[in-house]
Amino acid sequence: MQQATGLPAGWEVRHSNSKNLPYYFNPQTKESKWEPPPDTDSETLKHYMGQYHTANLRQDGLQNQSLDGKIRCAHLLVKHRDSRRPSSWREAQITRSKEDAREIVSSHEQKIRSGATSLGELAVTESDCSSARKRGDLGFFGKGDMQKEFEEASFALKPGEISQVIETASGLHVIERCVCHLRQRDGARKAQALSLSTPMLRNPAGM
Structure with missing residues (x-):
């Protein structure tokens, strides 16, 4: 060891x-x-x-990218023994029940909503997705890029909103939709993302 x-x-x-x-x-x-x-x-x-090994992203999260009808979100994932891949960078074999996982992720959700911490800060140490290294950042994604339940919950959020606990085959998630605005630059439309907790990778390896 x-x-x-x-x-x-x-x-x-x-x-x-x-x-x-x-x-x-x-x-x-x-x-x-x-x-x-x-x-x-x-x-x-x-x-x-x-x-x-936490990604060294700027806290203001300014990055220029094309939106193309896509949104940008961050999430915190808690897996359980019935997840499609019951392992993560945190645990080689996850044995907790779905009920225990729900209690854990609900506690995280309450802390985020109370303002005690941010989703990004919690994701670094508590998320079972490999995007934890990027403060839960999934980057921009569009319709059809994510699991159906995750996609529907993400697109239903307003910028800056936090979701309720969402269940997918990967486990239980709390999702934050990032605040974005558009600007003109060199004649091309560019997206400038202002993330409250710094966003994620499309289809992260740990989901």
Whole structure:
């Protein structure tokens, strides 16, 4: 066991430039994983990832991108043993029941609504989606890009709104729709996103 990361001997954390996300790699076996390998110390890894591998995004979240009818959201995901992939960067094997997961995500929702914290801050350490490294950021997505329940809930939100707990095959989510406005730049329409909690990746690996 490596004390700094909590990963088993031989494993290390690397960064994927194509996905802009950390992953786990064993140089000896050449094996790579998006989820932590078995026998990982989840608490140690959680602390390490939160400290060293959270995406270094500007807090004001200004990024120029084309909207094309798309919206931008962030989310926090809590998986359970019946999720389609009952594992995450936080836990190699998730054993909690759906009821326990609902209690956890409902508690997170209450903290966000009370103003005690933001969705982005909580997502960094508590979300079971790999987008946690980007403060829950999924980036822009359109109709048909996400699971039906997630899509419907996201598009029903007004900019800046937080959803109720949403259930999908991936688990239980709280979603925040980001505040966006348009401006003209070099003759082309550009989207400038102002995220209250800094947005996500389309179809993140951990969902």
